[in-house]
Amino acid sequence: MKMDRLPAEIILNCCKFLDPLEIIRLQHVCKRFLLIGRDDGLWRGQCFQTSSFLERLRRTRDLLSSEPVQEPQFRELARALANGNGLGHSRLVESRGEAPELKAPSDEKIRILANWDPSYPDEKVRWYDEYIARNAPISTNWLQQPRHRENPRHEHLEIRGMGLYTEPGDSDSTLVVGPLDDGSLCIWDIEGTKGQKGSIIARSKSAMLFLDDSPTDGRPNYPKLISAGVTECVSIDNTRQRAYIAVQDDLVEVDLQTLSPVSREKFPFTITALSEAKHPVPLTVGTNLSLHLHDPRTKASSGHRLGDSDRLDSNAASFTTRSSIKTPDFRSLLNPNPSPVYTHLNHAGPLSILHLPSSAGEWDGNGEIYVAGRFPSILNYDRRYFPKLRGTIHSGARLCSMTSLPYPFASTEKDLTRRGELSVEQVWEAKTRPGKTLIAAGEYNSKGSLEMYGLSPDPYLSTISTNPMAGSLQNSVMKNRQTSSSSKLLSVANHGTRVVISDGSGNLKWLERDGFTEARKWNSAREPVDGPGGLFSSTEASFVDPQAGDVIIKLSNTHNGRSERPVNEDDLVMWTGEKIGLLSFSREAGFTADSFEEKGRRTEEEARIEKEEHDYSQTMRRALEKNADEVRFMRGLGLGGSRLP
Known part of the structure; x- marks a missing residue:
């Protein structure tokens, strides 16, 4: 009998004795082996074998094995960890959607794997990509x-x-949109479908986003594009193919097909945050002291909307002076009566606005609005009763980024699963209950704060407020202010079955969905520091990022849920405040910023001088970093704890 005629179950059973590299080589034999070699159960077991969760349990087993007396349940745990080769083929969820029936010999193996498994029953996970x-x-x-x-x-x-742009007909984001210093809007191709991957495919006229206040010497006086500290300044409506750009106190709507301005609305204060733009839900605009709903389907009452004739004119004719923009009535802000179109904020500085769909259906216009920023609580509004504040979630931290998961979160169960103490039935019950998860990142007492909140499926019980029934959600709060980061967290995003965060020290950290267990870590200024090795462990130490010292202030995932995408294309888009990068999982970068320079623009002498300058700056940077490390190490030594001047 030929090998390729064996039943798939036998081939999979043989694969569990192979190393990951050998499994990949097996995929090149034939199409059938390719399909079997990417089995989800097989690679789920490989992910588990290299996880820090299993490593921690093994350390616990070694510690307990040194004790003279062991509890019976610990002896079972030790035996299961010592014989863990079959863990990759156990299933938490059967295809019919019911709790699995367990067999006695593998009960403990399945229980340990169920405690680690970060996926949910109805979630589609490609474990080979994981x-x-x-x-x-x-x-x-x-x-x-x-x-x-x-x-x-x-x-x-x-x-x-x-901002990520998904064209009509696509499921994943393939384009990136960003405003530039000269007031133009630029579009990059990150998939290579319209040109060279990573190249600029379209760019608008200069100063399109600006207004010319007082031109002197024939040159326009450009104001600063984005206020300092505003990271959520771009929002993309993929359905209408429009981009919304915050330019100080103006909201500019741009047609992405023609890269021409459609409308401009002026707000009473500087815009500090924009929500996701998704038709037909109105855009939520946060300013320093107010919160507004912007519906592009209606004519703005406090701004000026350009007509078709304006769009055909040049940029200079469209936006000549600010006198063409109606000034809003600032006296209305002093009116103590509530306004039907905006709400006052008692604290200044919203930095992140998150839209969540209602329980009745996604994006039906009746969802929730969560606002976080430089104030100690997360504000919650119901769009149907806006601007009335429905409730608050007390944090105590200064939060600057939020995201969500359409799955439940319970801190008690997460703590127990992190220690591997729940049964399979308890894990199943925790993952199948209704609810959502709100994830927030920011700063608390100069350290990073990663927070997770379990939200009830009932919109009226989703916040911890004055509602007595909402008090039960106090048990579904996790605040990691110890191990998330030693510096401020800048961004948070979902990445597969993990949560990825960036901090002010240039670190990217991938955590499991419990918010504590570290999956891997990478630093943009130093060599990557990862967890357990495996197939790729031999190459980790040799890789050094050539663009050292970049701090990533915003992260976005290009994958929007499509399962038919090619292997290893779940990339992260990074914005440092000056440039945009694509983080991939490969040995070498596919392209760099220098890959797009025109040939012949620089002479050999200029290229040599530029390389010498780059090498010199990198050498001096490393020398200064080592000197700073020595100063920090020696500070106070031998001086009785006094600080150096």
């Missing part, structure tokens, strides 16, 4: 950096924001 994202080397691909058109030296321009 293994790559958890163990493969990391490379950064920097998108083409735009240049100044009017400057004779054609210096590089800084990118002032970032």
